[in-house]
Amino acid sequence: MLLAGTFEARQLAERLKQAFPGLRITVSFAGAVKDLPALDLPTRVGGFGGVEGLCAYLRAEQVTLVIDATHPFAAQMSRNATKACQQLAQPLIRLDRPPWPVQDGDQWIEVETMAAAASALPAGAKAFLGIGRKEIGQFTQRTDLSALVRMIEPPSVPLPARWDLVLARPPRSAQDECALFRHHGITHVVTKNSGGTRAYAKIDAARMLNVPVIMINRPQLPETRTVSSLQDMLAQVEKELARNA
Ligand code: NAP
Numbered sequence: 001m002l003l004a005g006t007f008e009a010r011q012l013a014e015r016l017k018q019a020f021p022g023l024r025i026t027v028s029f030a031g032a033v034k035d036l037p038a039l040d041l042p043t044r045v046g047g048f049g050g051v052e053g054l055c056a057y058l059r060a061e062q063v064t065l066v067i068d069a070t071h072p073f074a075a076q077m078s079r080n081a082t083k084a085c086q087q088l089a090q091p092l093i094r095l096d097r098p099p100w101p102v103q104d105g106d107q108w109i110e111v112e113t114m115a116a117a118a119s120a121l122p123a124g125a126k127a128f129l130g131i132g133r134k135e136i137g138q139f140t141q142r143t144d145l146s147a148l149v150r151m152i153e154p155p156s157v158p159l160p161a162r163w164d165l166v167l168a169r170p171p172r173s174a175q176d177e178c179a180l181f182r183h184h185g186i187t188h189v190v191t192k193n194s195g196g197t198r199a200y201a202k203i204d205a206a207r208m209l210n211v212p213v214i215m216i217n218r219p220q221l222p223e224t225r226t227v228s229s230l231q232d233m234l235a236q237v238e239k240e241l242a243r244n245a
Pocket of ligand 1: 003029
């Protein structure tokens with residue numbers, strides 16, 4: 001079973017299908033976004049009901065390998081997967097794309113939590129919040145801020161009247177991000193250190209415009225077998241299949 005929710009998970013699903021035609025793969029999505037990728041593989045959508053629910057699912061479906069390719073900030077799912085696989089003495093492999101490294105010209109203020117990110121913004125800042133929809137409430141409490149918020153699905157809490165909202169996936173081009181930041185007079189960018197290429201344009205744009213970035217570092221995840229590339233994941237899956245053959 002492939003726990004999905006990232007671009008890499010989608011790529012991995014395709015690669016697994018090609019590399020191991022006999023493998024029965026089910027792709028699992030949280031259902032956080034409505035437009036799921038078309039994968040031509042069996043999929044399921046929605047939570048399992050914690051560790052217990054996940055164990056029950058893995059047993060019922062006779063799953064022999066779990067691949068965790070969720071987002072680096074989807075810590076609950078990764079923790080649940082680790083616990084469930086430990087309980088069932090079942091192999092688990094995590095795909096963890098490397099975090100973005102700080103580069104020359106970056107002005108990062110690194111913080112560990114969303115609350116710390118909200119506190120790190122100076123009074124009067126106009127922040128770009130590219131943090132998803134779940135934790136936006138940490139920022140709406142700061143009545144001395146204004147913000148431009150970008151998310152894929154509409155926010156779960158009402159946004160302050162003077163905030164701006166863009167419902168979209170991140171653009172690829174730093175020029176587009178620069179134009180957006182300039183248009184809205186952005187003074188700070190707030191982001192999770194998600195890694196990968198698809199949401200990196202805002203980091204390039206912040207560097208180009210000399211805008212500080214409040215960078216939220218990744219949550220700690222329990223130790224498990226982890227790879228950082230699709231290639232290494234395919235090699236690990238091959239090993240597991242050979243072990244089970
Ligand atoms: P989370 O806090 O770790 O997970 C919350 C709960 O959602 C989990 O306990 C689980 O419910 C369910 N869930 C999460 N991923 C699932 C999956 N692939 N299949 C089935 N159930 C899943 O995760 P999140 O931060 O809400 O993220 C939800 C999904 O969006 C993840 O799949 C993640 O990869 C993707 N995503 C997250 C971010 C982010 O910044 N957090 C960014 C991009 C994409 P039960 O306990 O009921 O099983």
